[in-house]
Amino acid sequence: MSARQSMYHKLLNLPLSVLVKTISIPSDPIAQLDLDLSRPMVYVLPFRSHTDLLTLRSSCLQLGLPDPLEPLELGGKTLRRYVFISEGKRMFESSDPVPQESIELFTELLELHKRDSELDIQLVPASVVWDRNPGNESRPAAATLQAMNGLQKFYTILTLGRDSMVRLSNAVSLRYMADKHGTDTTIAYKLARVAKIHFSRQKLAASGPNLPNRQALFKRLLASKAIDKAVQDEAESRNVPVEKVRKEAIDMMEEIAADFSPSLIRYGDRVLTWLWNKLYQGININNAERVRKLAQDGHEIVYVPCHRSHMDYLLLSYVLYKEGLVPPHIAAGVNLNFFPAGPIFRRGGAFFLRRTFKGNRLYSTVFREYLAELFAKGYSVEYFSEGGRSRTGRLLPAKTGMLAMTIQAMLRGLKRPVTLVPVYIGYEHVMEVSTYAKELQGKRKEKENFSQVVGIVRKLRNYGKGYVNFGEPIPVNHFLNEKAPEWQKDIDPIEPQRPNWLNPVVNELADRMMTKINDAAAANALTLCATALLASRQRALSREALEQQLTIYLELLRQVPYSATSTVPTDSAQELVEHALSLNKFVVEKDSLGEVISLDRQQAILMTFYRNNIIHLFAVPSLVAQMLTFKTSVHRSMLFDTVRRLYPLLKAELFMSFDDASLESYLDATLIEMERQSLIIVDGETISRNPAKLTQLQLLGRTIAETLQRYAITLTLFSHEPDTSKSDLEQQSQMMAQRLSRLHGINAPEFFDKGVFSTLLNSLREEGYLNEDDHARTDKVEALRESVFGLISPEVQLTIEAIQSHSAE
Structure with a gap:
């Protein structure tokens, strides 16, 4: 130079x-x-x-x-x-x-x-x-x-x-x-x-691509053959002038369409940087590079995050902007379109949709055409497939409407490949969690309004860390080629298509999408501490015992990774406990022997939300531990058979990803790691518990205990009344679970959530435990019930039998 x-x-x-x-x-x-x-x-x-x-x-x-x-x-x-x-x-x-x-x-x-x-x-x-x-x-x-x-x-x-x-x-x-x-x-x-x-x-x-002129966009949509036909049909069916219906269509577009503002995004970046620094001690981001590559390769990206907080909208857009990507257009419920949040969200990329399109063909056509326009112009899109925020901390079954419209947009002849990007968003504190607990206990959901926003801002304080993990992308074109090889024959640029293969393919794609979200789970200090303390009968452990249990969890997750996209803290158990205590969610008492860390009743209820974020990561190790808690030793083949029998039910409920082959290898690796940690003793084909580590083994096993207790309730009802209808069985299972929770001090609100029983019954049907009339195949149900009963405590078994007998009288 x-x-x-x-x-x-x-x-x-x-x-x-x-x-x-x-x-x-x-x-x-x-x-x-x-x-x-x-x-x-x-x-x-x-x-x-x-x-x-x-x-x-x-x-x-x-x-x-x-x-x-x-x-x-x-x-x-x-x-x-x-x-x-x-x-x-x-x-x-x-x-x-x-x-x-x-x-x-x-x-x-x-x-x-x-x-x-x-x-x-x-x-x-x-x-x-x-x-x-x-x-x-x-x-x-x-x-x-x-x-x-x-x-x-x-x-x-x-x-x-x-x-x-x-x-x-x-x-x-x-x-x-x-x-x-x-x-x-x-x-x-x-x-x-x-x-x-x-x-x-x-x-x-x-x-991103050039933004549309809003009024020109509306004219373009109104001139589309699909909307024009819907307008003509609506005018004819209602016997009203066509212009009146066109005006209604434009009003719908005004209600739906985003008004993306780059300047608001830029200034919002500064505000949100301040907000995250105020709220969180850091945001951990993983696997963003693969998303940048997709964007650069010209893919139409559809972000599909889990939904646990209103913060999800802001956090994901903020992270994408900071990672050098254009924030997406976000499908938001029309309930969020209130002043002043609605106009701000709209300029931040939100487009609004009603909770149901049923019975309104004009609205569904307008919305579908608007979504197809976003895809055609190359704007990335984000929607929350669960339909609403999870109140339990678990993933909810996907609502498939937006996913179906995504594929229908492809059937318009979209040229670019479409790729779903699952996103796991996790927090060490969700500001709505106390409200969720009240709603699960029967309180009516409050409608979103400005006073709620003010209330949230007033409560700003340090909430630990946030986590955004991008999961393994799902190329939709490849998925369709695999599941519906001739799908391109159904492409029609004018009429929205609903071919026979659409519903089953969408349902399978939705399941894979939710599974990939859970694959990208982030374990953290709070979720791990919550998992350990909730497994203790008194919701209390000495600090030393808590650290020992976290060490077991960390080693399991590190040595036997759940998936390639899940993340585990690099800190030691001692550092994680210290960080969790700084969040002021635990009761710490000191005596001459040291510190005891516990949860009061209310916090125990709230902590189930955080445990449920990662419960799937420990489902299989916990099942093994639970089996050896109630059996001194077990033959390897029997252990494997029991896990294989119960795994399909866990897989459906917790969106787990192992198939038969990978489950067996994962189970083998889990046993090797549990032996290395001296939790179990392996002697040839016999697997025994280590008496010196029985307490730690019991804590690991109790993570899945409540799930197994729910299974026992439903299977007991089915065993005694095989012809019970699905709706009656759900209702009776829910009633028995409520009674069991009161008698045995079970604090998890989702324990008697009707949705988990519905998922269980669907799984039983798919696994052949029910016949064509949805009645129980008695022998198979009884065999499964016996397997489950062998994994729950005798006192819970007696309570379930007593409640069932009383209900049958």
Whole structure:
């Protein structure tokens, strides 16, 4: 670098250090992009810009990456560590050739690879995104996919410099390029062309497509053949003028459609940064890189998160924005369209839908066409398939309406591949959890209103940590090819289609989607402590015992991972307990022997919500532990048979992902780990409990005990009255569960939730325990009941039999 250029950089750094503040995407590129610091690295930038270069340098130094201004010493030559692939704009002229010195550098680097077979330089695409405004259809943003001139850059840095983003991408191996394509000058030009396409897609992923003009959008929708036909049919059926129905359709569009505002997103980012810092001690984000790749590859992304809090809307959009992606358009219940939240949500990307479309063909057509328009234009979409917030902390069965409309949008002839991205959102405190407990105990749900918002803001305090884990994406096109190979024959760009295969395929896709959400679960300090304390009969453990139990949980999750997308804290059990205590949810009492940590009755009820977030992670280990709690030893084949028999019921209720083969290998690995921790003793084919660790084994087993007790209730009823109807059985099971909970101090509100009994009955039907008339197959039901009874305490068995006998009289 010349002395003149060095001085220029130093002078330029002065204002940049004051005006520019960047976030780096990804936040840990060495690990997340698998960059090798032992290999030479060259940064590839989209435009000739020393402002971008110095901003990149500042970010690289913070991230521990090589300095872009530090030259490379290779083969006795001194080479630049950066390259621009375009001249970009100038003040009075615009040109876009590849700079000659860039082609020369690419050519020289390729030539070095030709001479040295061991050399492997990493080309790292790096861009600085200053303005993420996509513009709109009538006025595209000046800098959406092209460089800015000097005046544009100066103004942008003044106004947006502290909202900029440095985006690094996976390295391209020059060794691979040289071996695969050769080392002549044409390959250098090819590298530049590929890099341009890469940066163009990357910018589109960060900003999104041009936003629609709202009124032009309504005109376009009204002119669509589907809505026009629905309007004509509605006018004819009601015998009213067509214009009157058209006005109703426009009113529906006004009610539904988002009014996305990039400026609100930008200012909202600052407000939400303050809010999260006020509420949480950090937000843990995992697997975002795979979503960035989907966006950059041109997929139509549909985010499908679990729904546990109103915070979910804000948190996911905030995380996506911080991860360099455009926030999605969000399907929100019309109950949230109240002042002032409704207009703010709408400008943040929310579009509103009514709780039911039943009996309103015009509304369903308008909504479906609007959703198809979002997909056609390339806007990412988010919806909560559970239909509402989970009051129990468990995933709810999916409502399939939005999923069906997604596939119907594909049947309009959508060109881009559609991919569902399951998202697990978890918290160490959900601000609505006390309200959920009251609703589960019979209190009427309050309608959302402004006073609720004010009440939430007044209660702001530190709520621990938040977790956003992106699960394994589900390519819908591939799924349809597998489940309905001829689905493309049903494509119709005008009429919405409901082919015969739609309902079963949607139901199966919904189940897979919910399973992938649970696969991405995040265990944390609070959920683990809640799981341990609720397993104790008195909801109390000494601090030492609690730490020992958390160590067992952590080792199980670390040594036998539930899935590739689930996450486990890296902290020790002692650190997790200390953090959980800082959240002020536990009673801590000291005596001469040390500390006792407990839950009062009200907190015990609330803690079931957090335990239920992760109960599926421990279902199989807990089942094994429960079996050995009531049996001194068991033959391996008997243990495996019992787990296989009960697993389909657990799988349906807890959205677990193991198939027959993976269940067996997971069970084998679990037994190995439990033996390593000395919880069990394995002697050939005999598995025994270790008396020295019986207390810890019992605590692990009780995690699943309440679930098994519910199974015992329903199976007992079915065993004694095999011809009972489904509705009567649900009602009787619920009544017996309420009685059992009172008699045995069971604090979990979901214990007598009607929905879990409905899921159980559906599973029994699918597994062949019921006949075509939904009556019990007595022998099979009785055999299953005996298996379950062997896993619950004798006193609970007697209570269930007594309640059933009393009910039958």
